[in-house]
Amino acid sequence: MRIVLPITALLLVAGCSGADGGQADRSATPSQSSSSSSSAPPKTSTTSPVAVSAPPQGTPIGAVIGWVEAGKPADLAGFHTANRDGATTQLNHGVAFTTPSGRTTCMSGMTAFDDGELACLTQMSEGPAKPAAVGPDGQWIPGWIDYPGDTLTVGGLHGDPGQFGYGTGAELSYGQRLRFGDYQCRTDQIGLFCVNYAHQSGVRISDAGVQPFGCLRAVDPGADELVGLKFGC
Template sequence: MRLTGLIAVLLLIAGCSRATVEAPEPSPTGPSAPSISSAPPSPTPSSSKPSKPSAPPAAGAAIADVIAWIEAGRPADPAGYHKATREGEVTDLIDDVAFTVPAGSRRATTCMTDSESTDSALACVVDLVNPPPQPEDIYGQWKGGWIDYGGNTLRVGSAHGDPGRFLHGDGAELPDGSSLSFGDYRCRADRVGLFCVNYAHRSAVLLRPEGIGTFGCLHPVPPPADAAKLFSCAS
């Protein structure tokens, strides 16, 4: 009897455990799903290029601003500036560069490189309004507007008994707003004057009839006996 009663209890428990597990009723709006936005992701803003300078650098401007102004000029093809002309005769300067920059009512500024020079890679003759006077101990033909720019030095005024590197004449005109690259230099012609930078020494100059300006490391130092002014990057 006890065995029969035990079996009856077990059958009762098994019947109670057969409860049906029903799935939850769907909501009136349908089954929920992960939300996916149909709008495309916002693009990551790219870094914008710095705007080109709108005006020439003033006296005392940072060298970075001067370089930016020069590099904003229209690049000229250096191939057009390897010749010099004198009285109709054209000379091929091979690796050297020559160019001229208009100077309004005054004579154009003329520049030329000399790969064989140990003192100055770039020389320019500027028709200065007030050229420095000839030093007392200097003899010969004094040219107060002769500029020697070697990058780490700038000499103003020099005595020359002959045209020197300008023996073959002048180079082609560098138009206003154009820039010319050669060696460690880059120059830009502008209505204000001629801006030139030397990348190796991070120095720059402004050549114009009204006077000579310097930027970067160039600062005035006592000139030698054969020059009127000297600027140097040396401390």
Template sequence: MRIAVMIAASVLVAGCSQAVDGQARLTEPARPTPSGTTRASPPTTTAPPPTSAPAPRAPVGEVVRWIEAAPPAEPGGFHTANRDGTSTDLGEGVAFTTPTGTSKCITNSRAEGALTCLVDLKDPPPRPAEVYGEWKGGWVDFPGATLDVGSAHADPGPFSDGFGVELPYGRALNFGDYRCRTDPAGLFCVNYAHQAAARFSDAGIEPFGCLRPVSPPPDIGARFSC
């Protein structure tokens, strides 16, 4: 009987550790490995969201956490486009504009809802020699697996119905495979299907995640691809 009591006491001592505040804390028992040895369980901590806009070449996970940290905007107010005082219902599509008006974005119904933006770039890609028609260096197509900057367009395309309302700073908008957040540093958007993201600002287009610069087709100014 005495031996059993001593064994029980030893188990209780092994199951507790002394914290720096002097209080006894119950610790998780070690888990056996296939070889029969024991190994302490790793801590299960979650990284807090970044407190400032992601820097260039930041990991895409950091970009996603920062975008998701913003309170969601009510999506119902972004399903219309306005042109010369006339509003057009976009159905499930969305349109929005950054507070400075630098980026105007819309989902392209002719491209399976891919995100298309007009960005007022300070230094847009120059017109390629092979391109004819009206060159728009700030036209950005972001379907997810690719990100194209600069292309020629004979008509307004998805912007024929105008532009969307302002997406305020510090708010995030969910639509399709995307989530976008506005900030004074620029517009940040992630495409969850491809784990690719981009920042749109007048200083340029910054890719994140799997997007890497590649040789563009003859009619595109610059291309990034997964």
């Protein structure tokens, strides 16, 4: 029998930290010389430069993926466990990680039956409202995010913490990226960015909400789906 645990407590495992930082693009114009025979022609690049700043809303998915991939790779071996109250759980093929602020924690599926789908819990300053169809039973979690790749839902009705009952994973430091299954995620001070290669989709998760990329578009979840927001390809 599953033990019911308060989900909101899982979001308080670490304090908030981090500050916004500014970055500037640099450009250069190659000098020209007609008098020196030893001057070599300026080199040109055949690839587009990767943006220094995190991708804003509306950025094409290829550029989002490029920015995520430009992060510093993290060792996946350090993210196969979850910790809760001093107890460590091995997640087998599952992956768990937490942002440096402690406001978002994510975990992938641990069995072949869930295809390694990614779920996250985040503390949102103003999450989606509880649907009218949700009754008094269960617990409405506005910051529960399910991201299988071709869909993205925000907010859900949960009577127990599910996989998050195991606790939280290791910290994924700002600027680091983590590749697992069809996913790759990179942390930034303005939010967590994750992309799904199989469906060419992406999402930014922060306390301000979610920002979809790629094929994901807002759709009506319907009365039978007890979620706050839904995006689909």
